Amino acid sequence: MLLGIGIGFLSRKKELKWIRPIITSLIWILLFLLGIEVGCNRRIIEGLHTLGLEAIVLSIGSTIGSILFAWLLWRFIGKRD
Amino acid sequence: MKGSIIMVGFFAAGIISGLYLIIPPCLTESGLSYYTLCGLMLCVGISIGNDTKTLKSLCHLNPRLMLLPLATIAGTLAGCSAASCLLQHRTLVDCLAIGSGMGYYSLSSIFITQYKGAELGTIALLANIFREIITLLCAPLIAEYFGLLAPIAAGGATTMDTTLPIITQVSGQKLIFVSIFHGFVTDFCVPFLVTLFCLL
Numbered sequence: 001m002l003l004g005i006g007i008g009f010l011s012r013k014k015e016l017k018w019i020r021p022i023i024t025s026l027i028w029i030l031l032f033l034l035g036i037e038v039g040c041n042r043r044i045i046e047g048l049h050t051l052g053l054e055a056i057v058l059s060i061g062s063t064i065g066s067i068l069f070a071w072l073l074w075r076f077i078g079k080r081d
Numbered sequence: 082m083k084g085s086i087i088m089v090g091f092f093a094a095g096i097i098s099g100l101y102l103i104i105p106p107c108l109t110e111s112g113l114s115y116y117t118l119c120g121l122m123l124c125v126g127i128s129i130g131n132d133t134k135t136l137k138s139l140c141h142l143n144p145r146l147m148l149l150p151l152a153t154i155a156g157t158l159a160g161c162s163a164a165s166c167l168l169q170h171r172t173l174v175d176c177l178a179i180g181s182g183m184g185y186y187s188l189s190s191i192f193i194t195q196y197k198g199a200e201l202g203t204i205a206l207l208a209n210i211f212r213e214i215i216t217l218l219c220a221p222l223i224a225e226y227f228g229l230l231a232p233i234a235a236g237g238a239t240t241m242d243t244t245l246p247i248i249t250q251v252s253g254q255k256l257i258f259v260s261i262f263h264g265f266v267t268d269f270c271v272p273f274l275v276t277l278f279c280l281l
Contacts, residue, residue: 019128026121027187028091031206033117035095051200054171055179055207058164062180062208063215065160066234067227069152074228077145 092206121191122272146230146259150266153234154274157183175201178278182209183237184216184244185271192272196279212237216244224251233260238271240264 161180165173179201182189186209194202216223216239220232229252236244241264248260 019124023121023124023128026117026124027191028087030117030121030191031092031187032095035092035097036099048203051204052207054168055204056211057167058161058176058179058204059208059211059215061160061164061167062157062183062237063160063212063235065158065163066153066156066183066237067223067231069156069159070149070230070234071227073145073148073152074230077230078228 089210121188143259147262149230149233149259149263150270152230153183153237153263153267154181154270156234157181157237174278174281178275179205179208181271181274181278183267183271183274184209184212185238185268186210186213189271189275192275193279196276213239213243217247220244220247220251229253229256230259233263236260236264238264238267241268 157180158177161176162173164180165171165176168176175197178193178197179189182193182205186206189209190202190206193205213236216232216236220235223231223235232244232248232251233240233256236248240248240260245257245260245264249257252260
């Protein structure tokens with residue numbers, strides 16, 4: 001990735017419009033491969049609902065955490081201004 | 082939103098073709114996904130380095146607002162640690178690795194699959210998609226109760242693309258640059274944080 005940043009910085013004068021579609025299609029390919037791996041793995045398919053539940057717990061936890069910290073920062077900035 | 086649906090569609094198509102063995106499983110064992118990931122990282126790096134307009138606009142920002150990505154990351158990790166108490170059979174670092182995807186589900190799930198296997202990768206994908214959905218749906222409520230910075234923090238790494246429209250709507254035009262800056266920084270941190278927690 002750092003190599004990429006270097007390349008991108010060196011070529012910053014040119015407009016690289018082709019890079020976005022490449023990234024998108026690479027992400028599609030990788031998610032497709034992840035899907036295949038999940039589909040081949042019986043244990044994951046059978047546990048998909050518990051995995052989903054765990055995902056919900058984690059996403060709610062992380063969202064609430066970041067909201068609370070942002071709230072503290074908001075109040076901190078608000079008091080100073 | 083359309084982009085997210087397409088991505089979930091690809092994931093679902095992969096599950097179906099894996100389930101019915103349309104594609105031989107040797108495809109996933111050949112390291113193909115590893116090389117694709119390397120290519121992806123190269124492209125992400127190129128696009129970050131190439132984006133001087135964003136880099137420049139960051140110079141004119143209230144320095145205290147620059148603390149927001151830090152607050153987001155710290156809050157996410159704290160929230161994940163709390164959530165991991167509820168998930169007894171997962172270790173703390175696994176939960177932190179999933180949480181530090183911060184809504185960047187495509188990249189974080191792929192990374193976690195590489196390091197920790199498809200099971201955690203799937204949780205990471207779902208958890209980070211849920212985070213984006215929560216942000217999209219609840220941004221007005223979040224802004225009302227927790228201040229205008231809170232929806233940006235909730236959006237995590239998505240605040241410079243998918244959740245930017247809703248954030249501009251609820252937090253106002255004034256915070257657009259904060260939102261983009263925040264998305265840019267957290268986006269940049271995701272690969273490092275996820276790798277860090279996967280290797281711990």
